[in-house]
Amino acid sequence: MLRPVITKVFRLAITIGMIAIINFLVIHSTPGDAVDVLAGEAGVADAGYTAELRQKFGLDQPLPVQLFHYMSRLLQFDLGYSFRHNMPVIDLIAGRIGPTMLLVGTALFGALLLGVVAGTVAASRQNSLLDYTISVLALVGYATPMFWLGLMLVVLLAVGGGILPASGMTTSGSTATGLAYLIDVLRHLVLPAVTLGLFYFATYARLARASVLDALSQDYIRTARSKGLAGHTVLFRHALRNALLPVATMFSLQFGAALGGAVVVEAVFAWPGLGRLAFEAISQRDYNLLQGILFMSSLLVIAINLLTDFLYTVIDPRIRKRA
Amino acid sequence: MAQTEDMQALLDIRNLTVNLLRSGAPVDVLQDVSFSIQAGRVVAVVGESGCGKSITASSIVGLLPPSMQIASGQISFDGEDLVGASERRLRQLRAKSMAMVFQDPMTSLNPLMTIGRQLQEAAIMAFGCSTEKADEIALSMLQKVGIPDAVSRLQEYPHSLSGGMRQRVMIAMALCRKPKLLIADEPTTALDVTIQLQILRLLADLQAELSLTILIITHNLGVVAELADDVVVMYAGKVVESGGVDEILKTPKHPYTRALLAATPRFAIGQPPERIAFKEIKGTVPELGKRGPGCRFEARCPASEPGCAASAPETVRITASHIVACRSREMLQ
Numbered sequence: 001m002l003r004p005v006i007t008k009v010f011r012l013a014i015t016i017g018m019i020a021i022i023n024f025l026v027i028h029s030t031p032g033d034a035v036d037v038l039a040g041e042a043g044v045a046d047a048g049y050t051a052e053l054r055q056k057f058g059l060d061q062p063l064p065v066q067l068f069h070y071m072s073r074l075l076q077f078d079l080g081y082s083f084r085h086n087m088p089v090i091d092l093i094a095g096r097i098g099p100t101m102l103l104v105g106t107a108l109f110g111a112l113l114l115g116v117v118a119g120t121v122a123a124s125r126q127n128s129l130l131d132y133t134i135s136v137l138a139l140v141g142y143a144t145p146m147f148w149l150g151l152m153l154v155v156l157l158a159v160g161g162g163i164l165p166a167s168g169m170t171t172s173g174s175t176a177t178g179l180a181y182l183i184d185v186l187r188h189l190v191l192p193a194v195t196l197g198l199f200y201f202a203t204y205a206r207l208a209r210a211s212v213l214d215a216l217s218q219d220y221i222r223t224a225r226s227k228g229l230a231g232h233t234v235l236f237r238h239a240l241r242n243a244l245l246p247v248a249t250m251f252s253l254q255f256g257a258a259l260g261g262a263v264v265v266e267a268v269f270a271w272p273g274l275g276r277l278a279f280e281a282i283s284q285r286d287y288n289l290l291q292g293i294l295f296m297s298s299l300l301v302i303a304i305n306l307l308t309d310f311l312y313t314v315i316d317p318r319i320r321k322r323a
Numbered sequence: 324m325a326q327t328e329d330m331q332a333l334l335d336i337r338n339l340t341v342n343l344l345r346s347g348a349p350v351d352v353l354q355d356v357s358f359s360i361q362a363g364r365v366v367a368v369v370g371e372s373g374c375g376k377s378i379t380a381s382s383i384v385g386l387l388p389p390s391m392q393i394a395s396g397q398i399s400f401d402g403e404d405l406v407g408a409s410e411r412r413l414r415q416l417r418a419k420s421m422a423m424v425f426q427d428p429m430t431s432l433n434p435l436m437t438i439g440r441q442l443q444e445a446a447i448m449a450f451g452c453s454t455e456k457a458d459e460i461a462l463s464m465l466q467k468v469g470i471p472d473a474v475s476r477l478q479e480y481p482h483s484l485s486g487g488m489r490q491r492v493m494i495a496m497a498l499c500r501k502p503k504l505l506i507a508d509e510p511t512t513a514l515d516v517t518i519q520l521q522i523l524r525l526l527a528d529l530q531a532e533l534s535l536t537i538l539i540i541t542h543n544l545g546v547v548a549e550l551a552d553d554v555v556v557m558y559a560g561k562v563v564e565s566g567g568v569d570e571i572l573k574t575p576k577h578p579y580t581r582a583l584l585a586a587t588p589r590f591a592i593g594q595p596p597e598r599i600a601f602k603e604i605k606g607t608v609p610e611l612g613k614r615g616p617g618c619r620f621e622a623r624c625p626a627s628e629p630g631c632a633a634s635a636p637e638t639v640r641i642t643a644s645h646i647v648a649c650r651s652r653e654m655l656q
């Protein structure tokens with residue numbers, strides 16, 4: 001009982017360690033370092049001054065030593081300091097992770113829910129007009145570039161009609177609290193969440209349709225029908241649960257990609273999340289911050305994957321047995 | 324097959340024709356299929372793969388694939404017409420009066436539901452009873468089909484059971500609704516030989532005990548000999564011969580039935596198998612849509628005569644129960 005848990009934790013620790021190392025190496029393989037940026041901006045190119053700074057930040061040490069320091073700081077959950085923002089990286093991330101989770105969560109769960117409904121409806125009315133309509137819509141959603149969709153939505157709904165806000169998470173200058181605040185945030189959430197979610201909606205709708213159709217052709221469905229169950233009972237009780245397994249897998253695989261997509265969407269809609277922070281960190285060459293964001297994002301993806309694995313064992317008894 | 328003509332059959336199929344709708348003209352999958360089953364008897368339907376045995380069964384329970392439909396003919400079950408019956412009524416009949424057991428027990432149970440739940444579902448559909456009552460029925464049925472440790476099996480999922488055990492579960496599920504008719508579509512084909520025998524014994528025992536009426540579909544003439552009272556031989560969507568089990572196995576009239584019997588290996592103890600001659604049937608069943616107007620076995624028939632290819636043979640009644648569709652007088656002697 002305990003053994004698999006220990007193996008799992010051990011494997012997890014190794015994964016996280018590898019991610020940290022790769023993170024570190026990628027960032028350090030880029031030309032220049034934080035001191036170059038600071039010195040360049042201060043207009044001081046004095047070699048003595050930069051050497052002093054490097055020594056102060058430990059950047060003069062050989063790479064393995066720096067890696068060692070980085071890793072030991074990580075173990076204490078110290079992600080370093082952002083000189084740009086004059087704040088510890090962890091505090092910056094803590095302030096931004098909420099909006100990102102709100103955006104990505106709304107987009108993905110909304111896409112999942114609507115996609116499964118649309119796919120199931122399409123499958124249960126295979127080759128009907130409704131099926132064709134859903135399939136075409138899904139195909140369009142699948143093929144539409146995210147940034148283009150975002151810009152179109154802004155043009156159509158925000159600039160033209162002024163129906164929905166297209167920038168930020170709250171109305172600037174607003175002091176609303178309670179319900180009014182919530183409504184304000186939700187209104188701001190609509191466009192970025194739709195922009196980010198459409199692609200995933202299309203993916204889930206297509207996948208759900210295919211896997212419901214597949215499930216409906218299985219022998220156990222024939223058994224269920226031969227018991228005299230009504231069509232909708234067969235669909236919901238017998239086919240849908242089986243059909244959800246591949247969708248769940250896809251969901252967990254795509255979470256990381258959706259975090260990546262959030263970078264674009266947050267930039268387009270000035271959404272105050274991790275993605276925009278990362279975007280700024282790149283353009284400002286704020287290496288500590290970027291490294292911290294990458295690391296935290298990896299942890300998020302791992303957490304979601306663990307959660308899906310767990311959900312899988314709840315849904316599927318065959319896996320429960322193996323685990 | 325009516326042993327006594329005046330008795331009303333539980334199931335009576337008359338001139339059933341089923342079409343497959345596809346682009347272009349519909350093609351027949353079944354043509355003029357007729358046979359009947361008296362209550363309490365076991366009827367075996369035999370024939371090569373693709374002859375329409377499963378489609379016949381699906382027509383009876385109203386579960387034809389969406390691409391097929393009954394073009395003409397009657398199916399009457401317990402005096403009730405099934406061809407014109409509403410979907411609702413057919414569902415009711417499936418829930419209460421007609422049960423099916425399928426070929427592959429490995430895939431016929433829902434992998435995400437416990438055995439108990441799947442049995443319970445069938446009992447509730449049949450009797451509209453409470454879940455407690457349904458569980459009781461499920462448990463007693465599992466014990467009846469010889470599943471050891473039935474109480475704990477109820478909690479288990481299909482994957483933890485062997486093929487033989489799963490087929491027992493399928494049989495329990497079929498029988499827990501006390502059906503008037505049990506349709507078993509190749510119930511042993513997917514199982515090991517030793518397990519096949521066990522399942523057949525079980526079916527035979529249950530049939531005797533509960534005086535079940537069974538329609539069993541099979542490739543295996545051993546199964547026929549073991550279990551059946553009457554036999555229907557199908558070829559390419561048609562019934563070519565039907566009769567009592569002795570009539571079919573001992574005095575087969577149709578060249579196809581004879582070929583089928585000759586193609587069945589018979590092993591006698593103490594004799595090397597190769598000593599016993601058995602012949603494969605050359606050629607294959609003609610495909611759907613490539614079936615001419617004449618006798619469908621003509622191309623493979625050792626006794627074919629001029630004229631066989633041109634028009635379909637008439638059905639000849641040899642005895643009260645024995646019917647054959649062949650024009651060769653010589654054969655019919």
Ligand SMILES: Nc1ncnc2c1ncn2[C@@H]1O[C@H](COP(=O)(O)OP(=O)(O)OP(=O)(O)O)[C@@H](O)[C@H]1O
Pocket residue numbers: 343352370371372373374375376377378379388390611
């Ligand atoms: N869903 C379907 N769609 C189209 N054609 C089908 C379908 N199911 C069966 N058929 C065709 O109908 C014919 C009769 O099939 P059926 O399943 O009744 O054969 P069978 O006698 O049961 O064969 P087997 O012994 O292999 O089970 C075959 O030609 C088969 O290809």
Ligand SMILES: [Mg+2]
Pocket residue numbers: 376377378508
């Ligand atoms: Mg079949």
